[in-house]
Amino acid sequence: MGPRTAVTPSKERKMVSGVRDNSLSSGNSGYYNRGPTLTPTSPVLSNPKSVLKRQVSPEELQRPGGPYIKRTFTIVGDAVGWGFVVRGSRPCHIQAVDPSGPAAAVGVKVRQFVVSVNGLNVLSLDYKMVRNLILTGKRTVVMEIMEESDC
Numbered sequence: 001m002g003p004r005t006a007v008t009p010s011k012e013r014k015m016v017s018g019v020r021d022n023s024l025s026s027g028n029s030g031y032y033n034r035g036p037t038l039t040p041t042s043p044v045l046s047n048p049k050s051v052l053k054r055q056v057s058p059e060e061l062q063r064p065g066g067p068y069i070k071r072t073f074t075i076v077g078d079a080v081g082w083g084f085v086v087r088g089s090r091p092c093h094i095q096a097v098d099p100s101g102p103a104a105a106v107g108v109k110v111r112q113f114v115v116s117v118n119g120l121n122v123l124s125l126d127y128k129m130v131r132n133l134i135l136t137g138k139r140t141v142v143m144e145i146m147e148e149s150d151c
Contacts, residue, residue: 058123089126
């Protein structure tokens with residue numbers, strides 16, 4: 001399958017249609033994928049700018065009594081990938097989630113902060129290092145995240 005086609009409805013968003021492809025190996029931003037393109041999906045919005053309302057420090061995330069709660073997700077990748085994008089640095093955050101992917105199925109959402117991947121604390125790493133941990137690991141990823149509490 002050839003490269004993705006992109007339609008730009010505004011300067012802040014790109015509409016990506018077609019399939020979840022193995023775009024990480026080509027250097028493009030995309031969902032965490034491994035292997036060949038196998039299944040079509042509905043159009044997916046991918047924001048080139050950060051989805052965060054404001055930058056958060058690792059210390060703020062870990063502050064006792066703070067506004068963040070920790071959750072643990074076990075994501076089993078499918079033939080296409082895990083279905084999410086990590087961006088940012090110290091800490092990384094979830095930038096996008098494929099609504100039809102494995103990450104969405106277990107409850108991963110945008111604006112969550114990545115605390116650990118397969119038991120390794122990643123709060124001080126940038127997204128490229130976190131991405132590599134995921135891509136070079138097993139098909140099942142255990143990820144701890146912090147998200148704002150609703151209280």
